[in-house]
Amino acid sequence: MRGKRFCAALLSAALLLGLTGCHGSRETVSFQVPDTFDESRTYEITFWAKNDTNKRQTDIYKQAIADFQQLYPNITVDLRLYTDYGKIYNDVITNISTGTTPNVCITYPDHIATYLTGENVVVPLDELFADPDYGLGGSQLKFDGPTQEEIIPQFLEECDLNGTYYAVPYMRSTEACYINKTFVEQLGYTLPETLTWDFIWEVSEAAAKQDSQGNYLLNGQKVMIPFIYKSTDNMMIQMLQQLDAGYSTESGDILLFNDTTKELLSTIAQHAETGAFSTFKISSYPANFLNAGQCVFAIDSTAGSTWMGADAPLSDISPDAFVDFETAVMPIPQFDPENPQMISQGPSICIFNKDDPQEVLASWLFTQFLLTNEVQIPYAQTEGYVPVTSKAQQSEEYQDYLSRAGEDDDTYYDVKIAATQLLLDHTDDTFVTPVFNGSASLRDAAGQLIENTVKSVRRGQTVDDAYWDSLFEEVRALYHLDETSASASGPADLGPLPQTAVVLLGSLGAAWVLILIWVARSAWKKRSGH
Amino acid sequence: MKRTIFLTLALTLALAVTGCGNGTTSQQDASGSGSDTTSQSQSSASGSQTAGEVMSYADYVAADLDSQVTVETYVQAKQSWWDNKATLYTQDQDGAYFIYDMPCSQEDYDKLTPGTKIQVTGYKSEWSGEVEIIDATFQIVDDGDTFVAEPLDVTDLLGSDELIDHQNQLVSFQGLTVAPSEDASGNQVAFLYNYDGSGTQGDDLYFNVSLNGQTYTFTVESYLCDSSTEVYKAVEALEIGQVIDAEGFLYWYEGVNPHITSVTVAQ
Numbered sequence: 196m197r198g199k200r201f202c203a204a205l206l207s208a209a210l211l212l213g214l215t216g217c218h219g220s221r222e223t224v225s226f227q228v229p230d231t232f233d234e235s236r237t238y239e240i241t242f243w244a245k246n247d248t249n250k251r252q253t254d255i256y257k258q259a260i261a262d263f264q265q266l267y268p269n270i271t272v273d274l275r276l277y278t279d280y281g282k283i284y285n286d287v288i289t290n291i292s293t294g295t296t297p298n299v300c301i302t303y304p305d306h307i308a309t310y311l312t313g314e315n316v317v318v319p320l321d322e323l324f325a326d327p328d329y330g331l332g333g334s335q336l337k338f339d340g341p342t343q344e345e346i347i348p349q350f351l352e353e354c355d356l357n358g359t360y361y362a363v364p365y366m367r368s369t370e371a372c373y374i375n376k377t378f379v380e381q382l383g384y385t386l387p388e389t390l391t392w393d394f395i396w397e398v399s400e401a402a403a404k405q406d407s408q409g410n411y412l413l414n415g416q417k418v419m420i421p422f423i424y425k426s427t428d429n430m431m432i433q434m435l436q437q438l439d440a441g442y443s444t445e446s447g448d449i450l451l452f453n454d455t456t457k458e459l460l461s462t463i464a465q466h467a468e469t470g471a472f473s474t475f476k477i478s479s480y481p482a483n484f485l486n487a488g489q490c491v492f493a494i495d496s497t498a499g500s501t502w503m504g505a506d507a508p509l510s511d512i513s514p515d516a517f518v519d520f521e522t523a524v525m526p527i528p529q530f531d532p533e534n535p536q537m538i539s540q541g542p543s544i545c546i547f548n549k550d551d552p553q554e555v556l557a558s559w560l561f562t563q564f565l566l567t568n569e570v571q572i573p574y575a576q577t578e579g580y581v582p583v584t585s586k587a588q589q590s591e592e593y594q595d596y597l598s599r600a601g602e603d604d605d606t607y608y609d610v611k612i613a614a615t616q617l618l619l620d621h622t623d624d625t626f627v628t629p630v631f632n633g634s635a636s637l638r639d640a641a642g643q644l645i646e647n648t649v650k651s652v653r654r655g656q657t658v659d660d661a662y663w664d665s666l667f668e669e670v671r672a673l674y675h676l677d678e679t680s681a682s683a684s685g686p687a688d689l690g691p692l693p694q695t696a697v698v699l700l701g702s703l704g705a706a707w708v709l710i711l712i713w714v715a716r717s718a719w720k721k722r723s724g725h
Numbered sequence: 726m727k728r729t730i731f732l733t734l735a736l737t738l739a740l741a742v743t744g745c746g747n748g749t750t751s752q753q754d755a756s757g758s759g760s761d762t763t764s765q766s767q768s769s770a771s772g773s774q775t776a777g778e779v780m781s782y783a784d785y786v787a788a789d790l791d792s793q794v795t796v797e798t799y800v801q802a803k804q805s806w807w808d809n810k811a812t813l814y815t816q817d818q819d820g821a822y823f824i825y826d827m828p829c830s831q832e833d834y835d836k837l838t839p840g841t842k843i844q845v846t847g848y849k850s851e852w853s854g855e856v857e858i859i860d861a862t863f864q865i866v867d868d869g870d871t872f873v874a875e876p877l878d879v880t881d882l883l884g885s886d887e888l889i890d891h892q893n894q895l896v897s898f899q900g901l902t903v904a905p906s907e908d909a910s911g912n913q914v915a916f917l918y919n920y921d922g923s924g925t926q927g928d929d930l931y932f933n934v935s936l937n938g939q940t941y942t943f944t945v946e947s948y949l950c951d952s953s954t955e956v957y958k959a960v961e962a963l964e965i966g967q968v969i970d971a972e973g974f975l976y977w978y979e980g981v982n983p984h985i986t987s988v989t990v991a992q
Contacts, residue, residue: 275925511978654848
C-alpha cells in the first residue's frame with residue numbers, strides 16, 4: 196500500500212529550511228583528489244538511498260554494497276533507505292548545519308542547488324571524472340565502470356550546475372500516459388499516433404457522461420475520473436514547455452505567473468468542473484482508478500509502470516476490483532505533435548565533502564560502482580527506468596530484457612517495458628528545467644496552481660480573472676518565490692521606508708535624545724551641587 | 726520631566742513591539758480567560774474559510790463531498806505536525822472526523838491533548854475511500870467540555886458493509902489470528918516494514934490478521950505510533966498464529982486499513 200501522503204508537506208517544509216539552513220553549515224576544506232587511494236586504511240561511508248517502496252530495489256542496493264565491499268574490503272557502506280525524495284532533502288539540509296551529511300546520496304539536481312548554498316558541502320566532480328586512475332573508466336578501478344563518454348550526454352548534462360558537475364545520473368524516467376484503450380474505442384475514438392491535449396480533453400468529456408442515477412455510461416459505476424494526473428507540477432511544466440511559454444530563466448528569474456499559465460489553468464478548470472479531470476492529491480493514485488476501470492487516461496511516471504494496467508504486478512486495490520482491458524502506453528499529450536517534448540526525471544547521485552579526502556575518494560569509488568552494468572541493469576528492470584549509460588543500454592543482457600516484453604507479468608511485464616521503451620525512443624525529446632536555489636519550490640508552485648484551481652472548481656467557487664490574480668499572489672507567497680527571486684539576483688532595492696516605520700524610527704531617535712539630555716542634565720546638577 | 730521621558734520611552738517601546746509583529750492576528754491563549762485560541766483562517770483562492778453553522782454528525786455524513794463543513798469534535802489522537810500543519814483523529818459521541826493537514830501552530834498543537842474540544846471548518850473530501858476534512862481552520866472551544874472515546878468493539882462488523890459507518894472511530898477487535906505476510910523473498914513473516922517489506926525499523930508496520938476465514942491488513946502508522954511506542958514493539962514481536970486483541974482508529978485506504986494503537990497477545 197502506498198497510502199501515505201507526505202511529499203508536498205515535506206518539500207514545503209524543506210523549502211523553508213532550504214532558504215536559510217545552509218548558511219550555518221560547518222565549513223569543510225575544498226576537496227583535492229588524492230594521488231592514490233590508501234587501501235591500508237578502513238573507511239565507513241553512509242549511503243542515503245531512495246526506493247519506490249519496492250523491495251527489489253532495496254535488495255539491489257544491498258547486493259551492490261555486498262559486491263562492492265568484496266572488491267574493496269576496507270570500505271564499509273552503511274545503507275539508509277528512504278521512500279521519498281523530500282525526506283532525504285529535509286534530512287540533508289538538517290545535517291549540513293551539523294556536519295553530519297551522508298557520504299553518498301541519491302538526490303535531485305534541484306535539491307543540490309540548495310545544498311550548494313553551503314560552502315564546500317557538495318563535492319565538484321569534474322576532476323574526479325577526469326582522474327586517469329580513479330576517474331570514470333580509470334585504470335585503478337577494480338570494476339568495469341563506464342567512461343564519461345558512455346554516460347548518456349542528456350542525462351549527464353542535467354547534473355551540470357553552472358558549469359560544474361555536482362552529481363552523476365543514476366536512473367532516468369519520464370512520464371507516460373497509461374490508457375484504457377478498450378474504453379477509448381468503446382467511446383468511438385481511435386488513439387492517434389501522437390496523443391494531443393485536444394484529443395485527451397475531448398475523449399475525457401465523452402467519458403464523463405452519466406445517466407440520471409449518477410452512473411457513468413462508460414463503466415456503469417458510480418466512480419469515473421476520465422483523466423487523472425499524478426504529478427501536477429510536471430503537468431504545468433510540460434504544458435508550458437510545449438507552448439514555449441515562460442517558467443523560469445537559467446539564472447532563476449521566475450516567469451511562471453504569466454498569461455499562458457492562466458489560459459492553461461482556465462482549460463483545466465473547465466474539465467475539472469465537468470468531472471473529466473482530477474489529480475492524485477485530490478483523489479488518489481492514478482493506478483487505483485485505471486486498474487478498476489474508473490479512468491481512461493492516467494499519467495504517471497514510467498517509474499510507476501509496474502502499478503499500471505489490468506495485469507499490474509503491484510497494486511493497492513483488491514484483486515476483485517480489477518477489470519479487464521487493453522492497456523496502451525503513450526508519451527504524454529502534446530500541443531505540437533511534430534515536436535514532442537517531455538520531461539526527463541529520475542534520481543542522481545551526489546557526494547558530500549568531508550575533511551578526509553581519502554574518505555571522499557572511497558565515496559567516489561562506490562558512486563561509480565552504482566553506474567556499472569551489474570547495478571544499472573537489474574535496478575532499471577525493477578520499474579520503467581532507463582539505465583543512464585550506453586554501456587548498459589547496449590549490452591546484450593539489457594537488449595535481451597527489452598525483447599522479452601510480455602513473457603510474464605513480472606520481470607517482463609509488457610506495460611513496464613513499453614514505458615521503458617518510450618523513454619529510450621524519446622530521449623532526444625526530453626528536457627529539464629533550470630536548476631537554481633529555489634527551483635524546487637518553483638516546481639511545487641507550478642503544481643499548486645493546478646491543485647488549487649481544481650479544488651476551487653469542485654467547491655463551486657468562481658474562477659475568473661480576479662481568481663487568477665489572487666491565486667498567483669497566494670502561491671507566490673506560499674512558496675516564498677519573491678524571496679527566491681531576490682536571493683538569486685542579489686540584494687534588492689526595497690524602496691522607501693513605510694510611513695509607520697519612519698514615525699517609529701523618529702520616536703526611537705527622539706527618545707534617545709531625551710535620555711541623553713536627561714543624563715547630561717543630571718550630571719550637570721550633580722557637578723554644580725544642586 | 727522624568728515622567729514625560731518615561732512615558733515617551735514606554736510609548737516608543739510599545740510602538741516598537743507592535744512594529745515587530747508580523748501582522749497576523751493571534752487570539753488569546755486558551756489557557757487564559759476562557760477565550761478561544763484561533764488558528765486564523767486564510768482567505769485564499771482555494772476558498773475562504775468562514776465558519777458556518779455547526780453540523781451534527783448526521784449532517785456531516787449527509788453533506789456532499791467538496792462542500793464546506795463546520796463541526797465540533799474532540800481530539801482523540803494526533804498523527805503528525807509538520808510544516809505548521811496537523812493531522813488529527815477526532816471524534817464526538819456520534820461519530821469520527823479525520824482532520825488532514827490543518828494549519829496549526831506548534832503552540833496550538835501542543836494544546837490539542839486527547840479530549841480537547843475543537844471547532845473545525847473545512848471541506849469534506851475523500852481520498853482513496855477515506856472521508857476527511859481538508860483545508861480546514863480550527864479553534865479550541867474552551868468551555869470545559871471534554872470527551873475521550875471508549876473503543877467500540879467492531880469485531881463482528883469486520884467484512885460487513887456496516888463497518889464503514891464507523892470510519893475513523895476508535896475501535897477494538899477481539900480474537901484475531903496473526904496471519905502470515907510474504908516478503909519479497911517469499912518468506913512468511915508476521916509483519917513487514919512498509920507494505921512489501923522494503924522499509925526498515927521506523928517505517929510503517931503492516932501485518933495481517935484473520936477472522937472467520939477472511940484476512941485483513943492492519944497498519945501501525947509510524948507518524949502516529951513511532952518505533953519507540955509499545956504497540957510498535959508489540960507488533961515487531963508478533964508471531965504467526967498468535968491470537969491478539971487490538972485497538973486503533975478505523976482508517977480507510979482502498980478498503981479498511983485500521984491504524985493500530987494497541988496490540989495485546991491473548992493468553
